[in-house]
Amino acid sequence: MLMTEAVIWGPLFIYMKKVYTPAVEREPSGLEWRYLWLIPFTFYIIWYYTLYGNSTKSSLELALEPKNTIALFFINAGAFLVYYIVARLVIEQQKNLRLQENNHLLEMQNLQYDYLQDKIKETRRYKHDVRHHIALMQELLKKGEYDKLSEYLNSFRDSMPDISERIYCKNTSVSALLAYFAQIAESSGIEYKVSADIPDNIKIDITDLSVLFGNLIENAIHGCVSDSAKNKKIIIRAKADSYSLCLAVDNTFTGTILTDPEGGFLSSKRKGKGIGTESVKNIAAKYNGVAKFEYGDGMFYASVMLNI
Incomplete structure (x- = not known):
């Protein structure tokens, strides 16, 4: 029996350590573990009640009966299947959350791209219109209308788009x-x-x-x-x-x-x-x-x- 337990629990321990434990540690909400443990718990309650509750035989005699051995195998397999499904669900939940984070990051990058494109278009319009502003200022300068030229320069300065880059930190x-x-x-x-x-x-x-x-x-x-x-x-x-x-x-x-x-x-x-x-x-x-x-x-x- 000890040899059998060693053969079973060795791989099971490795599986729990590599798959199940990380899933539990990374699980964000905790709601799954609050209720899902009831499923394997119910498996074992039914098993022990059926096996030991209405029998006059010793536990060793009952364990050596082939039908009980087969039943125990399926009960444990069902319990471990539940654990496996829960672990996979938690891992998939983490993957979906990470995917949502990446999609959110791409969305922000797209918004930044649109913002930069608008700035580029605004700068191009400014460069296209600046020739007309220079022509008008030259005409006012030739006529000696310095007051109008000064007023126009002030108005032109206020209408210039803000193309300066804001630097908040070195990163x-x-x-x-x-x-x-x-x-x-x-x-x-x-x-x-x-x-x-x-x-x-x-x-x-x-x-x-x-x-x-x-x-x-x-x-x-x-x-x-x-x-x-x-x-x-x-x-x-x-x-x-x-x-x-x-x-x-x-x-x-x-x-x-x-x-x-x-x-x-x-x-x-x-x-x-x-x-x-x-x-x-x-x-x-x-x-x-x-x-x-x-x-x-x-x-x-x-x-x-x-x-x-």
Whole structure:
């Protein structure tokens, strides 16, 4: 019997260590494990009651009966099948969540691309029209109408498009994201304050950085847009060194916060948990950090610390 147990439990231990344990550790909600354990539990309760509940034989005599051995085999196989299915479901859930994060990142990149294309078109129109402005200014200069020329120059300066690039930090990817959301915030009438010190050679995956900053700032803008208050503002503070990255995004918010029984935040755009906050939590866990979300006094506070 000991030899049989060694043959069975050796491969089972390896399987649990490689497949099942990582699935449990990466599982985000915990709801599956709260109820699904009842299935194998029920298997064993039925087995033990049927085998030992109504018998006068010893447990060894019962175990040596071929029919009981076969029944025990199928009961254990059914229980392990349940464990396997749950593990696969959790792994697939993680893959789907990562796919949603990547799709969200691509969506933000497309928005940035559209924004840059609009800037390019605006600059081209400006270059095309500048010849007419120069011709008119030359004509005013020939006629000596300096007052009109000065007035026209002032008007021309005010009408020039803003083609300057906003630099928020040394990291070009993060700076581009901050600049992109700055345009959205300004067009939505939101005060946008940034204090960022992120080096260009930070040892964090660029995809994780984009998802982290993009989700937090996008959620902040969405919270401000849906807010009925007049003085809307977003405050972003970020700093990184050789050991850690600290990011805080605060925004005004006086609406209703939707949460589930586990304390997680529900999405106001779709049914279920918010993808943005879950993505941020996963990135924080990936770098052995923490993600914290709080709200009160008309403000929503999001803070993240990553260990580099």
